[in-house]
Amino acid sequence: MRARDVTKDAGCALGSLYNAYEDLDLLILAVNSRTLARLHMSLQDASASKEAPEEKLLALALAYLEFGTENPNLWAALFDHRMPPGVPVPEWHLEEHAGLIAEVMHPLSQLSPGLDDATLGLRARTVFSAVHGIVKLSLEGRFVALDTDAVRTELSGFVQQFLRGYQADKQY
Amino acid sequence: MRARDVTKDAGCALGSLYNAYEDLDLLILAVNSRTLARLHMSLQDASASKEAPEEKLLALALAYLEFGTENPNLWAALFDHRMPPGVPVPEWHLEEHAGLIAEVMHPLSQLSPGLDDATLGLRARTVFSAVHGIVKLSLEGRFVALDTDAVRTELSGFVQQFLRGYQADKQY
Numbered sequence: 001m002r003a004r005d006v007t008k009d010a011g012c013a014l015g016s017l018y019n020a021y022e023d024l025d026l027l028i029l030a031v032n033s034r035t036l037a038r039l040h041m042s043l044q045d046a047s048a049s050k051e052a053p054e055e056k057l058l059a060l061a062l063a064y065l066e067f068g069t070e071n072p073n074l075w076a077a078l079f080d081h082r083m084p085p086g087v088p089v090p091e092w093h094l095e096e097h098a099g100l101i102a103e104v105m106h107p108l109s110q111l112s113p114g115l116d117d118a119t120l121g122l123r124a125r126t127v128f129s130a131v132h133g134i135v136k137l138s139l140e141g142r143f144v145a146l147d148t149d150a151v152r153t154e155l156s157g158f159v160q161q162f163l164r165g166y167q168a169d170k171q172y
Numbered sequence: 173m174r175a176r177d178v179t180k181d182a183g184c185a186l187g188s189l190y191n192a193y194e195d196l197d198l199l200i201l202a203v204n205s206r207t208l209a210r211l212h213m214s215l216q217d218a219s220a221s222k223e224a225p226e227e228k229l230l231a232l233a234l235a236y237l238e239f240g241t242e243n244p245n246l247w248a249a250l251f252d253h254r255m256p257p258g259v260p261v262p263e264w265h266l267e268e269h270a271g272l273i274a275e276v277m278h279p280l281s282q283l284s285p286g287l288d289d290a291t292l293g294l295r296a297r298t299v300f301s302a303v304h305g306i307v308k309l310s311l312e313g314r315f316v317a318l319d320t321d322a323v324r325t326e327l328s329g330f331v332q333q334f335l336r337g338y339q340a341d342k343q344y
Binding site for chain 2: 122123125126127129130131132133134136137138150154155157158160161162163164165166
């Protein structure tokens with residue numbers, strides 16, 4: 001992405017961009033911050049619409065897929081953007097990402113009430129990453145084109161099978 | 173990545189690179205092809221070392237994590253490289269990726285013998301993507317640094333819980 005293309009599309013002078021944002025990475029972070037807020041709200045709505053923790057987790061996964069399907073470019077910017085080598089992602093942006101994980105922690109803590117906070121956070125991140133992986137490879141259509149309904153069915157089936165594992169006696 | 177940096181590190185002339193590879197993308201694909209062959213062999217060994225399909229799937233997931241952990245740069249090149257806009261990934265390379273999925277299809281077909289080939293392929297891709305997501309977000313240390321043992325424990329627990337879902341009566 002070049003600053004010149006951004007300002008051309010926005011119909012403003014190149015200098016205006018750099019008056020507002022120190023560099024292109026900070027502009028992308030600002031966009032990603034708005035995307036995260038919207039995604040977070042979608043996830044909160046999905047979770048709040050259900051009662052049981054299993055239903056909340058499934059609703060979260062499907063809302064995540066839906067958001068990515070409807071906003072493919074914003075989604076790509078959110079997860080594919082890299083800061084320049086040696087430049088860390090700012091703390092405030094990391095905290096925004098942590099907000100997504102917190103949505104997953106809540107129902108997981110109901111399914112595994114014995115977990116301490118650190119393990120619960122790791123567990124939520126793991127579940128999040130698995131769902132993220134399924135959604136991402138589908139959205140990218142990287143190695144095969146998949147239709148949305150098929151992905152939705154697969155994602156539901158996968159999450160439900162994972163959740164059925166909680167019914168077995170040995171919990172992890 | 174610039175061609176000049178590659179040839180400087182390799183100690184050869186810039187022209188030599190372009191005699192061997194038409195462009196940098198084809199060079200990266202050639203590297204990725206070798207990485208895929210090695211990864212595929214690791215997965216085959218892991219799967220062959222176990223008898224039960226559940227054990228094979230867990231061994232595949234852990235071998236995948238181990239390969240990524242030991243070869244972070246090759247792994248990144250394999251999954252982060254994008255062809256230029258409008259240029260498709262060559263068919264021969266897609267088929268190499270499909271070889272990884274085939275390793276997952278085999279034990280899955282034993283767990284769900286009733287699936288037709290198309291559904292089995294989709295199922296294998298879904299399971300692969302979930303494991304990939306867990307390994308990738310961990311390797312990148314994107315939003316939090318995780319130590320390898322913790323990731324290994326989480327990945328094992330996640331896969332085992334998913335597999336316990338097969339014990340429940342309603343299979344997907």
